[in-house]
Amino acid sequence: MRQCRSRGPSHFSALALCTGEGAWINWKYQIRLSENTSVSNINETQYVLRNLRPSSAYEIQILAYSSSGRGPLSVLLRGKTLRETAFNISLLWASQMGLYSTDTLGENVQQLVSAQQFIPNVQGLMISSLAWHDHASVYFALTNGTIFHYVAENQTTNPKLTQIRSISYAHSIAFDYIGQKLYWSNPKRQAILRCSIGLCDESRENVELLQVVTIAREIAIDSENAFLLWSTGHSLEISRLNGYNHSVLYQTGLFSGVQIMGLTVDTGVLSGLDKSKVYFITRSSTGSKLWEMRYTENQQAPKIVANFNEVSITGPIRYFNDRLMWLQGSAEVVLMDVNTRTRSSLNVDTLSNITNIHVRDQNLQKYPRGLTKENIQVVPNSVPNWSIEIIGGGENFSIVWQPVSNINIGKVYYEVFVNNTFLKITEYGNISLPTSRFPPYSEIELVITSVTFWASSKPTVVRLYTPSSKPSEPKNPRIYVEKLSQIYQHTLLKEHVAVNESNPKKFHRDSYYIKAELRWDSPSYPNGKILGYVIDCWKNSVKTGTCTGNSRELSWQIQNLEPNSTYEFAIQAYTKAGFGNSSNKITTNFQLENPVPMLLLATSDRLEIFDIDRNSVQPIHLGVRSIPAIVSTRQYEIRSQNIIHHSPP
Numbered sequence: 001m002r003q004c005r006s007r008g009p010s011h012f013s014a015l016a017l018c019t020g021e022g023a024w025i026n027w028k029y030q031i032r033l034s035e036n037t038s039v040s041n042i043n044e045t046q047y048v049l050r051n052l053r054p055s056s057a058y059e060i061q062i063l064a065y066s067s068s069g070r071g072p073l074s075v076l077l078r079g080k081t082l083r084e085t086a087f088n089i090s091l092l093w094a095s096q097m098g099l100y101s102t103d104t105l106g107e108n109v110q111q112l113v114s115a116q117q118f119i120p121n122v123q124g125l126m127i128s129s130l131a132w133h134d135h136a137s138v139y140f141a142l143t144n145g146t147i148f149h150y151v152a153e154n155q156t157t158n159p160k161l162t163q164i165r166s167i168s169y170a171h172s173i174a175f176d177y178i179g180q181k182l183y184w185s186n187p188k189r190q191a192i193l194r195c196s197i198g199l200c201d202e203s204r205e206n207v208e209l210l211q212v213v214t215i216a217r218e219i220a221i222d223s224e225n226a227f228l229l230w231s232t233g234h235s236l237e238i239s240r241l242n243g244y245n246h247s248v249l250y251q252t253g254l255f256s257g258v259q260i261m262g263l264t265v266d267t268g269v270l271s272g273l274d275k276s277k278v279y280f281i282t283r284s285s286t287g288s289k290l291w292e293m294r295y296t297e298n299q300q301a302p303k304i305v306a307n308f309n310e311v312s313i314t315g316p317i318r319y320f321n322d323r324l325m326w327l328q329g330s331a332e333v334v335l336m337d338v339n340t341r342t343r344s345s346l347n348v349d350t351l352s353n354i355t356n357i358h359v360r361d362q363n364l365q366k367y368p369r370g371l372t373k374e375n376i377q378v379v380p381n382s383v384p385n386w387s388i389e390i391i392g393g394g395e396n397f398s399i400v401w402q403p404v405s406n407i408n409i410g411k412v413y414y415e416v417f418v419n420n421t422f423l424k425i426t427e428y429g430n431i432s433l434p435t436s437r438f439p440p441y442s443e444i445e446l447v448i449t450s451v452t453f454w455a456s457s458k459p460t461v462v463r464l465y466t467p468s469s470k471p472s473e474p475k476n477p478r479i480y481v482e483k484l485s486q487i488y489q490h491t492l493l494k495e496h497v498a499v500n501e502s503n504p505k506k507f508h509r510d511s512y513y514i515k516a517e518l519r520w521d522s523p524s525y526p527n528g529k530i531l532g533y534v535i536d537c538w539k540n541s542v543k544t545g546t547c548t549g550n551s552r553e554l555s556w557q558i559q560n561l562e563p564n565s566t567y568e569f570a571i572q573a574y575t576k577a578g579f580g581n582s583s584n585k586i587t588t589n590f591q592l593e594n595p596v597p598m599l600l601l602a603t604s605d606r607l608e609i610f611d612i613d614r615n616s617v618q619p620i621h622l623g624v625r626s627i628p629a630i631v632s633t634r635q636y637e638i639r640s641q642n643i644i645h646h647s648p649p
Contacts, residue, residue, distance in 0.1 A: 179454030210243035262315025440469030468528025
């Protein structure tokens with residue numbers, strides 16, 4: 001930008017001393033610049049100076065002259081031209097008539113959107129906040145909380161205006177050009193929210209609620225450094241773009257009579273310095289003050305830049321190219337050089353009832369580390385669900401996962417929720433938890449979301465089990481005893497099973513042997529996956545290995561026990577974590593037979609054994625399609641889970 005405007009007065013408030021009205025005839029003006037440069041023969045009360053050096057300071061004075069001589073010089077005006085930039089700077093103006101754009105001189109007025117396009121049938125609505133995306137895209141919020149998106153025409157499309165229907169009750173809006181997200185404050189929910197452009201219209205599920213509770217009247221964004229700043233009217237507050245590290249920078253007091261009217265940030269992009277300053281205006285009944293403050297690592301206390309007597313400053317305030325501009329009333333925009341503190345006014349004759357202003361300066365959209373819009377990556381991938389596991393045990397266990405590494409700026413953090421309860425935020429791929437917080441081997445739902453300051457991934461949801469612990473003792477140990485005849489042992493149901501008679505054995509009719517079946521129930525607290533059970537045995541109070549064993553079931557069969565001995569049994573369950581306590585000992589001396597209680601159930605097409613102790617049914621496969629009716633006249637008994645057939649007498 002190489003233009004500078006210097007305006008002379010449109011009229012004189014009083015005649016020069018000792019001059020008559022004729023002295024006003026045919027007056028002309030001369031503009032004197034520093035370095036002994038001047039421009040004469042000016043008939044109007046404004047003039048555009050061209051071919052000035054960029055980013056250079058100038059001193060300007062104006063005098064009037066006629067054929068009668070020269071008048072006195074005006075007050076000295078000091079100013080500085082804009083920096084030479086790659087993109088032209090334009091101003092956005094919101095008024096009751098619609099949305100407009102101009103150049104930095106207030107010229108080349110162009111109406112972007114007529115008020116009739118977004119408020120055709122509603123009276124009293126106006127644009128309350130502005131934000132821009134690029135040279136062709138503008139967002140604006142209305143006083144009823146709705147947000148519209150305007151896209152300028154190009155070679156292939158006409159101008160497009162759409163309402164973002166997933167957003168409501170928006171008060172102030174701002175845009176993050178690195179994360180490509182729109183931010184807005186919602187005083188009704190006491191929240192600040194954001195969503196990615198292009199996704200806001202699709203669903204409310206794409207809207208992200210930041211982790212701050214506040215009533216923000218105006219918000220501003222420092223995309224490069226990932227800061228979000230806002231004012232509540234009585235305080236100036238700051239956080240990271242995702243709501244982390246919330247703190248208060250400045251407070252006025254609720255009953256002080258002082259209100260913050262606007263804020264804007266200078267990130268030092270154009271100067272090449274890490275200034276990271278926030279400017280804000282406070283207003284009271286006695287006047288207004290302009291403040292500045294650093295808000296990054298070298299944070300400083302706010303200091304007053306200028307004092308004003310005006311109480312009509314309404315804001316918002318905007319920064320561009322070492323200048324501040326703000327609304328003062330509904331028709332005047334004030335510009336101030338932040339270095340020289342000189343002020344001037346900017347009026348657009350065709351615009352009135354101005355409600356908001358903004359500076360569209362693409363030169364401020366700088367990407368760090370030489371990155372560009374095309375290759376910068378701030379949206380982290382989701383944590384792979386296959387990589388999430390629980391390891392360890394004892395007093396603590398760890399949840400571990402594969403770290404995300406696809407971003408090229410900033411850090412990745414992980415938000416961890418367990419059973420819908422927030423657990424921790426970490427920048428590492430693991431967290432350690434005390435075992436006492438969760439029952440052993442309990443199923444938990446883990447939700448891990450990888451986040452940067454600019455964006456978040458989709459959450460990864462998995463269900464895992466906490467580490468195992470030693471189980472409690474098995475419940476209800478019991479023993480069933482059968483005295484089996486040697487003859488019965490070799491007697492089968494001959495109608496369906498063939499008997500091998502090649503090597504017959506002879507047995508005494510009164511001979512028998514003892515078979516015992518030890519049963520138990522699962523522990524009340526398995527504390528993990530039961531890998532098996534160990535059975536310990538004592539014969540006549542002496543531990544012996546002849547009747548011990550290891551079972552994966554809830555039973556253990558022992559044969560060839562001595563009938564005149566007393567046996568004791570105890571059962572231990574074990575998991576990956578180790579052996580639990582033993583059950584109570586159960587004792588038997590085999591004096592009385594106590595077989596497993598079973599019933600034989602017969603239907604027209606099958607036989608079943610009903611285990612009364614287990615309350616379970618086991619089918620018997622006979623290999624026939626139907627059972628003859630004569631089955632009801634035959635006698636059967638169940639011995640050691642075998643069916644023994646007795647022929648009728």
